[in-house]
Amino acid sequence: VKVVVTGAAGQIAYSLIPRLVDGKTFGDKIVDLCLVEIPQVVSKLEGMVMELEDSYFPQMGNVTYTDNFEKASHDADWFLLVGSIPRGIVYEGKKIEERSDLLKINGGIFVNQGKAIGENGKDNAKILVVGNPANTNALIGRNAAGKDSQLWMAMTMLDASRAKSVISKKAGSNISDVKNMVIWGNHSPTMYPDIENAVINGQPGSVVIRDMDWVENSFLPTVQQRGKSVIDARGASSATSAAKAALDTIIACENITEDGDCFSAAVASDGAYNVPEGLICGYPLITLADG
Numbered sequence: 001v002k003v004v005v006t007g008a009a010g011q012i013a014y015s016l017i018p019r020l021v022d023g024k025t026f027g028d029k030i031v032d033l034c035l036v037e038i039p040q041v042v043s044k045l046e047g048m049v050m051e052l053e054d055s056y057f058p059q060m061g062n063v064t065y066t067d068n069f070e071k072a073s074h075d076a077d078w079f080l081l082v083g084s085i086p087r088g089i090v091y092e093g094k095k096i097e098e099r100s101d102l103l104k105i106n107g108g109i110f111v112n113q114g115k116a117i118g119e120n121g122k123d124n125a126k127i128l129v130v131g132n133p134a135n136t137n138a139l140i141g142r143n144a145a146g147k148d149s150q151l152w153m154a155m156t157m158l159d160a161s162r163a164k165s166v167i168s169k170k171a172g173s174n175i176s177d178v179k180n181m182v183i184w185g186n187h188s189p190t191m192y193p194d195i196e197n198a199v200i201n202g203q204p205g206s207v208v209i210r211d212m213d214w215v216e217n218s219f220l221p222t223v224q225q226r227g228k229s230v231i232d233a234r235g236a237s238s239a240t241s242a243a244k245a246a247l248d249t250i251i252a253c254e255n256i257t258e259d260g261d262c263f264s265a266a267v268a269s270d271g272a273y274n275v276p277e278g279l280i281c282g283y284p285l286i287t288l289a290d291g
Contacts, residue, residue, distance in 0.1 A: 010082060075122060123147065128154075134155055171209060
């Protein structure tokens with residue numbers, strides 16, 4: 001399996017990349033990595049490749065790095081689009097705060113990447129957008145790719161994991177006992193973590209947790225604002241947890257979903273649940289035997 005990772009010199013990628021080849025994410029498949037960065041920092045990836053080579057990963061295949069995404073995209077099975085320009089970053093001497101600036105910069109990035117993926121990626125390639133604004137970036141990239149057989153996703157698994165953590169503490173259970181956790185909508189503070197339809201120790205969330213005041217005034221704002229809380233606490237955005245969520249999304253896509261469970265990612269709506277068709281929206285998903 002060939003995996004392309006953008007933003008490969010960043011914090012998220014540093015946690016993510018080694019675990020792509022550790023034999024757990026893709027099982028017994030040999031994983032070829034193509035790491036992509038902007039020209040200004042692509043040379044830093046030489047050190048990452050050295051560390052990978054020094055770490056004894058039997059499932060690791062060929063590892064290359066480049067600043068040319070079009071070249072990297074050929075025949076790839078998975079694209080992990082971690083690199084993007086987030087709000088608050090200083091870009092070309094200007095602090096990016098306005099949504100219009102954010103869309104202009106990321107629009108250019110994801111149009112070009114989407115075109116390359118549509119033209120060069122495998123017909124059944126899976127694309128996970130991690131870089132924010134994830135839903136918007138996924139929409140731009142998918143439209144540019146123009147290939148419906150490829151699956152574009154914006155990551156909401158991190159939000160689902162955050163929700164599971166908060167629920168497990170409230171219910172006094174292990175986080176593994178919380179299943180069917182769905183994040184509806186956008187990866188932003190407007191998301192809706194669906195506690196009512198979650199399953200906790202085999203029972204509906206609406207039965208286990210009846211304290212609606214806690215749901216409305218503690219659970220929802222905690223999950224919706226968790227990213228900001230992490231930034232406030234550590235002075236940087238989520239890295240380890242974001243990497244883990246990306247890995248969990250891959251694993252969920254690569255393996256048949258257990259009965260009674262689902263996983264969360266934002267995909268292009270087909271009109272289900274009255275979501276406008278084509279909109280990138282968080283949904284409950286399952287993986288079938290045919291992939």
